[in-house]
Amino acid sequence: MVVAGDDALAHRLAAELRGVYGEQVTLVVPPAQRSVRPPVVGRTRATALFDRVSAAVNRASGTGNGNGNGGNGGGDGAALAGARVGEPPGSERVLEAAELTEDVLGDAGVERAAALALVYDDDETNIRAALTARRLNPRIRLVLRLYNRRLGQHIEALLDQASALAGAPLRAGAQGPGTSGDPGGPGDPGRDVYDASTTVLSDADTAAPALAATAVAGTSKVVQTDGLMLRAVERPPPAPGEVADPGLCTLALLSATANDPAGADGSEGSGSQGPQLLPDEGAVAGATGRGTVVLENVSYAGPELSSGRGVVPSFGSLLSRRLRWSFAGLVACVVGLAVASMLVTGERPLQATYLTLLDLFAINDPAIGEPLGRQILQLCSGMVGLLLLPVLLAAVLEALGTFRSGSALRKPPRGLSGHVVLLGVGKIGTRVLARLRELHIPVVCVEADPEARGLALARRLRVPVVLGDVTQEGVLEAAKIRRAHALLALTSADTTNLEAVLYARSVQPDLRVVLRLYDDDFATAVYRTLRAAHPGALTRSRSVSHLAAPAFAGAMMGRQILGAIPVERRVLLFAAIDVGGHPQLEGRTVGEAFRAGSWRVLALDTAPRGQRRAASAASSRGPSLVWDLPATYVLKPEDRVVLAATRRGLAELLGRRPRRRAGT
Numbered sequence: 001m002v003v004a005g006d007d008a009l010a011h012r013l014a015a016e017l018r019g020v021y022g023e024q025v026t027l028v029v030p031p032a033q034r035s036v037r038p039p040v041v042g043r044t045r046a047t048a049l050f051d052r053v054s055a056a057v058n059r060a061s062g063t064g065n066g067n068g069n070g071g072n073g074g075g076d077g078a079a080l081a082g083a084r085v086g087e088p089p090g091s092e093r094v095l096e097a098a099e100l101t102e103d104v105l106g107d108a109g110v111e112r113a114a115a116l117a118l119v120y121d122d123d124e125t126n127i128r129a130a131l132t133a134r135r136l137n138p139r140i141r142l143v144l145r146l147y148n149r150r151l152g153q154h155i156e157a158l159l160d161q162a163s164a165l166a167g168a169p170l171r172a173g174a175q176g177p178g179t180s181g182d183p184g185g186p187g188d189p190g191r192d193v194y195d196a197s198t199t200v201l202s203d204a205d206t207a208a209p210a211l212a213a214t215a216v217a218g219t220s221k222v223v224q225t226d227g228l229m230l231r232a233v234e235r236p237p238p239a240p241g242e243v244a245d246p247g248l249c250t251l252a253l254l255s256a257t258a259n260d261p262a263g264a265d266g267s268e269g270s271g272s273q274g275p276q277l278l279p280d281e282g283a284v285a286g287a288t289g290r291g292t293v294v295l296e297n298v299s300y301a302g303p304e305l306s307s308g309r310g311v312v313p314s315f316g317s318l319l320s321r322r323l324r325w326s327f328a329g330l331v332a333c334v335v336g337l338a339v340a341s342m343l344v345t346g347e348r349p350l351q352a353t354y355l356t357l358l359d360l361f362a363i364n365d366p367a368i369g370e371p372l373g374r375q376i377l378q379l380c381s382g383m384v385g386l387l388l389l390p391v392l393l394a395a396v397l398e399a400l401g402t403f404r405s406g407s408a409l410r411k412p413p414r415g416l417s418g419h420v421v422l423l424g425v426g427k428i429g430t431r432v433l434a435r436l437r438e439l440h441i442p443v444v445c446v447e448a449d450p451e452a453r454g455l456a457l458a459r460r461l462r463v464p465v466v467l468g469d470v471t472q473e474g475v476l477e478a479a480k481i482r483r484a485h486a487l488l489a490l491t492s493a494d495t496t497n498l499e500a501v502l503y504a505r506s507v508q509p510d511l512r513v514v515l516r517l518y519d520d521d522f523a524t525a526v527y528r529t530l531r532a533a534h535p536g537a538l539t540r541s542r543s544v545s546h547l548a549a550p551a552f553a554g555a556m557m558g559r560q561i562l563g564a565i566p567v568e569r570r571v572l573l574f575a576a577i578d579v580g581g582h583p584q585l586e587g588r589t590v591g592e593a594f595r596a597g598s599w600r601v602l603a604l605d606t607a608p609r610g611q612r613r614a615a616s617a618a619s620s621r622g623p624s625l626v627w628d629l630p631a632t633y634v635l636k637p638e639d640r641v642v643l644a645a646t647r648r649g650l651a652e653l654l655g656r657r658p659r660r661r662a663g664t
Contacts, residue, residue, distance in 0.1 A: 001556055002108045004028035004100055004129065005119035009145070009203055012549040013117055013556075018092055020550075021557060021651045026108045031096045100129045105136060115141040115556040119203075123147055127155055130198075134159050138166030142198045143555045147427050152200035163196040199555040203548035208431035210547055210566040212439065214514050214540050215420055215486040230574055230602070230642075231296045232565055237289050247294030248627065249600065250284050251644060252277045252567040254291035275567045277646050280596040293567055295602065295644075326391045333384050334360065337377060344373035360385040409455065412444050412464040417483035419444055423470055423500050424491035425454025428516070428544055432490060437461050444479045446470050446500075470500045476507070486512040498526060509534050515541045547571060550647050557654055562642070573645050576605065577653075580637035584653055591631035598649030601635070603627040603642040 001023045003014045017023040097104040118126040146152040253276040342352035359381030367375045419442035445465045468475040489497035501513045530539045550571045554561040562574040579585045604626040
């Protein structure tokens with residue numbers, strides 16, 4: 001396997017392939033002196049600031065580093081041991097290169113590799129390298145990291161077509177090679193040994209639902225790809241005497257401290273008190289006082305609809321409420337004057353209304369020699385006409401202002417409360433913003449860069465934005481942090497995220513905060529100190545690379561990885577695979593194929609084999625998915641199933657590693 005990238009995702013992906021799947025990995029990264037983790041540039045300033053805060057907290061509380069296990073440390077750094085540049089452990093080879101040229105790909109062994117992952121932060125770099133790699137080795141499996149979804153679909157089709165023209169088999173369900181460079185490994189007798197497919201993934205799309213769910217308790221976690229949508233939701237422990245709704249199935253049991261603000265997120269090392277993935281019915285029935293993650297829905301959704309109003313405002317938003325009432329009053333006056341004119345002069349209603357309007361606009365002849373009532377009505381109409389002029393002028397000015405502000409950023413409205421303050425609208429922040437708005441959660445964005453990519457989405461969704469450096473006084477106050485429900489600090493700098501959280505906690509001690517930190521040790525220290533200083537407030541840290549790496553690793557093994565959802569500090573994968581060639585599934589019933597702590601069949605795809613991929617993008621595919629499979633259904637070799645699996649469970653299902661203990 002070859003992994004090429006310039007940030008933490010490359011290191012985590014290489015460690016995942018090596019540690020979980022037992023693969024030989026060549027890691028291509030920029031030279032160490034060029035800094036593979038740019039976000040840590042401001043680390044010195046952040047460390048000094050945090051040391052001062054930590055010392056103050058310790059003096060006040062009389063404690064050291066807290067009594068927690070620091071389970072929330074999960075930063076974005078190269079946390080897995082042995083994945084750092086210059087320290088190649090085991091079967092990992094590290095190659096340093098400033099640019100991913102054809103010569104570098106050749107030195108990395110792309111001609112002999114089974115799969116190549118291109119996870120650079122820049123889409124253009126990944127596309128250029130993918131085109132070169134496909135030319136060097138038409139049979140290599142490609143996994144690309146692209147932020148642009150539509151471009152990713154076109155690139156995926158282009159690279160697959162190039163491989164097909166070169167004569168390499170494209171088998172979405174084919175088993176991968178046994179070892180890197182050794183086609184036809186165990187578990188793949190008599191099948192195509194090469195899977196030259198192309199998979200395009202986005203770490204932002206994988207992590208956004210998890211970050212949004214962490215910030216707002218009770219929200220659902222959605223995995224949506226190729227039209228397939230799986231919706232899971234966290235549910236609190238049932239009250240005494242109540243029976244929890246299991247949904248379609250129970251995907252996980254949360255740790256005993258999941259809902260405790262002073263508790264830590266569970267991980268693989270948390271033991272029996274930690275989260276349990278894919279538990280059996282006995283474990284679910286015996287788990288009291290623990291929350292659950294249940295599967296609510298499995299369906300095929302149509303194409304995504306653009307949310308929010310466009311830049312052009314609606315007619316109702318052109319005029320304020322006061323102006324609308326003013327116009328209503330003037331219309332009522334005109335109607336009253338027309339009725340009075342009809343009664344006084346005896347004119348027909350249409351003629352009376354016409355005369356009233358002429359008087360209103362001062363273009364009628366003076367009522368000299370007319371009856372007294374007619375003269376009084378003409379004077380009243382003239383006065384109403386005078387009142388109409390300023391109202392018309394105000395309406396024109398206000399409409400012009402509305403059109404101008406339609407392309408500008410909104411400011412947080414007065415009285416806003418219970419919202420989420422989103423700090424940073426880059427790649428990750430943009431996806432999180434879209435997810436929060438899909439859930440109809442009020443959001444206020446804070447961004448220092450006026451050219452940030454997420455500002456266009458915020459403008460289209462009419463989301464309030466505060467432009468300014470969050471480390472400057474008054475910026476968070478402008479975002480109404482005192483009345484906010486949660487703070488999501490998702491910038492790429494530890495300094496900014498830490499300062500924002502520390503200041504927000506000083507303003508609102510019980511504020512729910514979620515940080516994105518790049519260094520595991522640093523994140524652990526931050527978590528312990530914040531928990532000691534504010535034991536009643538929920539503090540969590542999340543790692544984008546930790547959430548995304550399992551999905552990228554599964555795609556490199558040749559599986560159609562649909563996505564991943566986090567369960568505290570663990571990750572649950574969803575994949576679509578062919579039953580044929582997997583003895584753990586083939587010929588077994590759905591109940592017999594279920595292995596607690598490893599994998600579980602969720603749905604059956606009944607579409608014809610040749611139409612599955614093409615139909616997945618169509619909205620008419622709903623009837624081809626059977627999600628309520630009976631436990632007695634026997635899985636056939638030609639079946640294609642959607643299943644949930646743990647990282648090691650998926651590796652075992654692929655026949656890559658000997659069986660490990662359940663739940664790992």
